[in-house]
Amino acid sequence: MSASRLRTATKNATDTIAYGTKVLGGVTLNPDKETHLDLPLFGSVKDAAKELKPDVSAVFIRGALAADAIIDAIEAEIPLIVSVAEHVPAHDMLRVHEVLRTQSKSRLVGPNGPGIIAPEQCRVGIMPYLQYKCGRIGIVSRSGTLSYEAVGATTELGLGQSLVIGVGGDLTPGTNFTDALKVFFEHEETEGIIMIGEIGGEAELEAADLIAEYRRNTSNPKPIVGMIAGQSAPKGKIMGHAGAVLRSVVDVPASVKMRALEEAGVAVVGHAGALGQEIAELLSGKPLPQVMTKVKPKVDINEAIQSGRRAFD
Numbered sequence: 285m286s287a288s289r290l291r292t293a294t295k296n297a298t299d300t301i302a303y304g305t306k307v308l309g310g311v312t313l314n315p316d317k318e319t320h321l322d323l324p325l326f327g328s329v330k331d332a333a334k335e336l337k338p339d340v341s342a343v344f345i346r347g348a349l350a351a352d353a354i355i356d357a358i359e360a361e362i363p364l365i366v367s368v369a370e371h372v373p374a375h376d377m378l379r380v381h382e383v384l385r386t387q388s389k390s391r392l393v394g395p396n397g398p399g400i401i402a403p404e405q406c407r408v409g410i411m412p413y414l415q416y417k418c419g420r421i422g423i424v425s426r427s428g429t430l431s432y433e434a435v436g437a438t439t440e441l442g443l444g445q446s447l448v449i450g451v452g453g454d455l456t457p458g459t460n461f462t463d464a465l466k467v468f469f470e471h472e473e474t475e476g477i478i479m480i481g482e483i484g485g486e487a488e489l490e491a492a493d494l495i496a497e498y499r500r501n502t503s504n505p506k507p508i509v510g511m512i513a514g515q516s517a518p519k520g521k522i523m524g525h526a527g528a529v530l531r532s533v534v535d536v537p538a539s540v541k542m543r544a545l546e547e548a549g550v551a552v553v554g555h556a557g558a559l560g561q562e563i564a565e566l567l568s569g570k571p572l573p574q575v576m577t578k579v580k581p582k583v584d585i586n587e588a589i590q591s592g593r594r595a596f597d
Contacts, residue, residue: 293344296410297321300342303407308336329353333360340364342399342408347371350395354458355383358390365458366408367395377456384458392458397450398428409450419444421563422468424461425480426453426487427513430556434478437560443567446473455484461491469498469506476507476563479550481541483514488541496548499575507566509559510550512538547576 293310298321301307309324311332318325326332329341341357343350343365350369357365358380372395384392393400399409403416412432417439425431428450438445449464451457461479468474481488488510499505515538542552551573553562566572 293342294321296342296344297323299413300407303413304404305406305408308338329356329360329362333357333362338362340366340408343367343369343395345369347395348373351376351380354380354392354395358383358387358392361387361389363390364400364408365390365392366399367392367458368397368399368410369395372396372454374454374456377454380458381456391463393449394452394458396454397426397452397457398431399450401445401448403445403448411448411450415439416448417444418446420446420473420475420567421478422446422464422471422474422476423448423478423480424451424464424468425449425478426451426482427480430480430511430513433556434480434559437557438478438563441560441564443476443560443564446471446475451487453482461487462494465491465494465498469502474506476567477509478559478563479508479510479545480556480559481510481512481545483512483517483536483538483541486536488512489536489544492541492544492548492550495545495550496575499549505549505572507563507572508550509563509566510542510545510552511554511556511559512541512545512552514538515542515554546573549573549575 297307307323309326309332310320311326311329313327315325315327341362343353343357345353347369350367350372354365354367398411401407401409401411401413401416404418407413415436419438421438421443423431423434423445431448431450435445435448449459451459451461451464468477479491495508546552549572551562551566553559
């Protein structure tokens with residue numbers, strides 16, 4: 285179900301229907317007709333949800349208005365909400381998270397990401413879907429473009445993808461790395477995992493904690509390949525995403541995130557071109573990296589600050 289006045293939603297809905305996803309209808313304020321693309325139109329998410337009972341709401345509304353549309357979908361108790369909007373104000377996302385915390389029936393993926401796709405089954409988002417192939421690798425990424433690199437590589441190697449989740453590049457996403465990794469750990473169709481992080485925030489450190497715990501408590505853990513973008517990022521420059529920025533010396537640089545993942549037993553590569561080959565080798569019998577610590581990997585904050593200062597010198 286798409287919510288928008290814009291032609292972007294129409295184009296995306298057309299592509300999504302062609303891909304085989306069952307689109308039930310759309311929402312736009314003050315609709316001047318009853319149907320669009322031979323599907324019913326509604327004036328509110330509440331009315332659409334009551335009539336159609338959708339599993340997913342795809343929100344195609346510009347950033348300044350996206351929060352209200354997301355909250356409408358939460359209040360309508362739609363299970364999965366996907367927002368691709370860029371430039372959603374930080375205070376708006378805090379308001380969204382306050383609403384999310386009051387309930388347990390809806391999950392948000394995004395904003396500022398490509399969405400989510402189960403290749404050759406269902407697509408909700410803006411990803412260039414023709415290169416996706418149903419397969420064995422779960423991919424979670426803050427960067428849409430880098431996720432496409434991983435998809436292309438795993439498709440070319442014949443591995444395919446089980447599920448690809450774009451968590452988005454903002455600092456307060458609806459779904460984070462730990463949420464996605466928990467899905468992949470339990471997902472039977474996922475045999476290996478690719479995780480693509482970047483500078484800004486501490487999500488990758490939280491993921492490292494979770495991965496280390498998973499590796500210690502699982503007799504046959506799934507191989508995980510990781511990458512951190514922004515290794516040469518200059519101070520204060522936003523690298524494509526609002527959340528991908530080293531704002532001060534207390535922000536955790538890429539090198540610290542990479543080390544935390546390595547200590548958790550992740551095979552960390554230096555660039556996107558190595559992601560596919562590394563996961564293929566691990567699935568073919570290459571020994572998995574060892575968890576280097578007996579407790580959850582922790583990065584000393586003073587050491588992180590000093591690393592940040594050195595990066596800015």
